[in-house]
Every structure is written in structure tokens, then in C-alpha cells.
Amino acid sequence: xxxxxxxxxxxxxxxxxxxxxxxxxxxxxxxxxxxxxxxxxxxxxxxxxxxxxxxxxxxxxxxxxxxxxxxxxxxxxxxxxxxxxxxxxxxxxxxxxxxxxxxxxxxxxxxxxxxxxxxxxxxxxxxxxxxxxxxxxxxxxxxxxxxxxxxxxxxxxxxxxxxxxxxxxxxxxxxxxxxxxxxxxxxxxxxxxxxxxxxxxxxxxxxxxxxxxxxxxxxxxxxxxxxxxxxxxxxxxxxxxxxxxxxxxxxxxxxxxxxxxxxxxxxxxxxxxxxxxxxxxxxxxxxxxxxxxxxxxxxxxxxxxxxxxxxxxxxxxxxxxxxxxxxxxxxxxxxxxxxxxxxxxxxxxxxxxxxxxxxxxxxxxxxxxxxxxxxxxxxxxxxxxxxxxxxxxxxxxxxxxxxxxxxxxxxxxxx
Numbered sequence: 001x002x003x004x005x006x007x008x009x010x011x012x013x014x015x016x017x018x019x020x021x022x023x024x025x026x027x028x029x030x031x032x033x034x035x036x037x038x039x040x041x042x043x044x045x046x047x048x049x050x051x052x053x054x055x056x057x058x059x060x061x062x063x064x065x066x067x068x069x070x071x072x073x074x075x076x077x078x079x080x081x082x083x084x085x086x087x088x089x090x091x092x093x094x095x096x097x098x099x100x101x102x103x104x105x106x107x108x109x110x111x112x113x114x115x116x117x118x119x120x121x122x123x124x125x126x127x128x129x130x131x132x133x134x135x136x137x138x139x140x141x142x143x144x145x146x147x148x149x150x151x152x153x154x155x156x157x158x159x160x161x162x163x164x165x166x167x168x169x170x171x172x173x174x175x176x177x178x179x180x181x182x183x184x185x186x187x188x189x190x191x192x193x194x195x196x197x198x199x200x201x202x203x204x205x206x207x208x209x210x211x212x213x214x215x216x217x218x219x220x221x222x223x224x225x226x227x228x229x230x231x232x233x234x235x236x237x238x239x240x241x242x243x244x245x246x247x248x249x250x251x252x253x254x255x256x257x258x259x260x261x262x263x264x265x266x267x268x269x270x271x272x273x274x275x276x277x278x279x280x281x282x283x284x285x286x287x288x289x290x291x292x293x294x295x296x297x298x299x300x301x302x303x304x305x306x307x308x309x310x311x312x313x314x315x316x317x318x319x320x321x322x323x324x325x326x327x328x329x330x331x332x333x334x335x336x337x338x339x340x341x342x343x344x345x346x347x348x349x350x351x352x353x354x355x356x357x358x359x360x361x362x363x364x365x366x367x368x369x370x371x372x373x374x375x376x377x378x379x380x381x382x383x384x385x386x387x388x389x390x391x392x393x394x395x396x397x398x399x400x401x402x403x404x405x406x407x408x409x410x411x412x413x414x415x
Contacts, residue, residue: 005144007042009133009323012082013049014093015071020083031386046130053129064127065101069094072129085319086133088326093129096330096352100127103350109334112347120339123347128331134221135324137310146315153222153308153324154213156204157230159188159238161300163284165277167194169235172204172216173227177370179363180223184231186360191235192242193259194276213305224359225325229306237302245279248294327355331372344380346409377403 011020022045057067072093073080080088106125113123138150158170169188173180185199192199202209204216215226243254246264250257250272258267265273280300287295313320334348353368381401385393394400 005140007045008084008140008143009086009136010042010045010082010131010326011084011086012073012080012088013046014068014073014129014131014328015049015053016073016077017049017083031384031392042133043130046128050127050129065097065106068097068127068129072097085313085317085321086323087321088131089324090356091326091328091354093328093330096328096354097127097129097332100330100332100350100352103352104332104334104348106332109348112334116336122337122339124333124335124337126333126335128329128333130329130331132221132327132329133323133325134327135225135308136220136222137308137313137320137322137324138215139310139312139320140322142315143313143318151312152310153215153226154305155216155222155226155230156211156213156303156305157227157232157234158209158211158301158303159192159231159234160302161238161242161276161280163280165275165280167192167199167276168202169199169231170202170204170209170211171227171231172212173218173223174203174205175218175223178218178223178367179360180218180227182363183224183228183359187228187231188235191232191239191259192276194262198262210303220323221327222324224355226306226308228359230304233304233306234302237304238300239302241298241300241302242276242279244294245283245290245298246274248291249274249282249289325356327353329353346376349376349409373403373408376408381407 007022011017053068053071054064056062057064060067062070073088073091074094075092078088078090082088104125109123109125113125116123135153138153141148141150156172158168160168160170162168167188169184171180171184175181180203181201184201185196188194188199188201189196204211206212211230218227239259240254242259242264243257246252246257247254250264250266252266252272256267257264259276262276263273264276264279282289283295283298283300290298308324310321310324313322329351331349331351333346333350336345336347337343349372351368351372353364355364358364381403383394384400387393
């Protein structure tokens, strides 16, 4: 039932809609359950709005590209408040669309479209403009039931320096293919001045690890905000403890201590330095050598929580900010349909994803390509069919065909 209202996070889709009224119907069925996966961007609502734009452009005599460029939220309008109070934080949708069209050579595709008219091969050009909201404000549940005691969002993280100098990072999120271990290790390594391979990452799911909050988990496209946010806060706490210990040993102030190359050293004086394993050793095995006020403050453990800056929505107006960040995706496709056989061939496919400041480009590209294949597979291959007796005709992965690398040609992307 959550999907009946969660589209309100992206009410405007990518456009400057001033007024909007939506009616929907929930239908219960005894057929096999299906659901979208990955960050699915409120697909039903987005699809309807995109179709509206194509139909309106056709009826008003506009090229669908120009119509979108006129009606997209413009770069100088951010932060942009939607009709129901959500705030789009940033973006440049017109630039993303132009990049996507360059990837498919839009003008040439138009010429190809004209050349094939009447040949039995139809050329279609499609544009998909979407926004993916990240980090739920769980107070949105109150829009459905005002007595539900949810509000805001948090995630926990823990970064620890072991007795032997090993660095451990524990996140409340549980990855299932997004590469969280990679990005967590990168961020912690940067903040502690150690190598990426020196960071040992544990995923969440066990409250005994002390990294969880009530909202912990991998959902709502939120990990780069909440999960990494918590890890950053935790690592900074650990950095502060390392600086306290190193400063007291090296005769400096904590502000003068920098962490580089696995060392805690005095800024501008490489001779005055301690390896991190030495810092850990002092705390774990020789705390009596530290000033009492320092020894009582440090444990070589930084635990922190990232709290998303949300407020409660106005329940009477059904108005408020329901999510925190927005990544945009503009995809463009050129395909050919054989009028006699119905065979579909994807001729060109371009995708442009704007997710803000990247942590790891390889991880991003992997997610974008994987998600695109999921979408194409759903559109062209996957199907739950039932016979006249109501028997499912694709009950296994032999009959239910999910696309593989053999089915889809390479795609072109831009981050």
C-alpha cells in the first residue's frame, strides 16, 4: 500500500507543474506478486507524466525534445519546491537531455526515421526523463495515518582502530550488490590517511555491532547520504581521538596533527610522527603514559549517527518535504520494429545519470548499466502469462526470460 502515496516524493516528475490532481485505484489480485527492484523512481507516475508530455507536444505541434526543454525544471530554479512541498535540491535537466541526444545522434536518428517510412520497418525514438528520490522522511506515513509515530530518518556508523592498528568500519546498511563495502572503505581511508586495502568493512544487520538505528538498511536510494554520512561522522570522531593521543605524545596541539600515509604527524614536521598502530598500542597497552584527561577521552572507537534534516509535514494541507536528495536520469532510445513480425531491435541507447558528486565512478557505471538492462529486460523479455485456466505459464527461469548479455547490445552512458 505504500506505493499508493510514495510517488508524492516526485510529484512534479522533471517538470514545472503548477497544479496536479491524481486519482488512482488499488486492485487486489490472486496472481503471482511482482514488484520493481533497484531504485525504481516511482515508475508508474513518471511514465504517465512522460506520456503526457509526448501527447501534449504532438497536439500542440512541438518537437518532443523542444517541449521538454521548455518545461523541465530549469537550472536557475533550484532548489525547486514541488506542488506538494518536496524540494528538488539540484540538477541540470536540459544539459542531461542534450547529452543523451548526442549519445544517440538524435538528428541522424530523425533522418533515419524518415528514410524508413513505408519500408515495413518503423523507427521509434523514445525519451525517458526521471527523478529518483533518496532518503525517505518517514513522517510521510502520517499522510496516510496521522497516528503513526514515524518521523525523519537516521543511519548509524562505527569506525574503530584495533589494538594492532587495523581499521574497522561498520555500517548499518546491508548491501546486495551496490558496492557499499567499496565506497565505505574509500571514505574511511581518505579521512584516516590510510590505504583503501587497510580498511576492513562489516555490513549491518547485527545490532550487536552497535551500528544500527531504527531506520537502518539499504532502501530508498539513501546509502550515499545516510550510510556514508554516518561513516563520515564516525570517522571524524576517531580522527579526533587519534589527534588527541598523538598531540600529547608529540608535544603539539590536536589541531596541528594531520593523518597521512598511515601516520599521525605534526603538520610541516615529518620527523615528529607516530604510526597509527603505535597510537593504538599506546591507548590499548600503555594508557598510563597519557595525561589522565586524554586517557579518559579516548577508546579508539568512533560511533555516530547521521540525522537527515527533516521536519514534519503539514497534515492538513498534505504538504511537506518527504525526501532529501534527487538524482536525475535522462535516457534516449532508437529502436526498429518490423511491422510484419513485430520483431524489436534496439539500434541506439544513450543514458545520462546525474547523481551529484561521485564517490566511485566504476560503482556508479555498474549500477547504471545494470539498472538499464533490468528496465530493457522488463520491457522486451519478462512476462507473467496465464493460460485460460489461470495457470502461470512462466513459473521458472527457463520460461520466464530475464535478459542476459547475449540479448542486449552494449549501451552508451554518461555520468
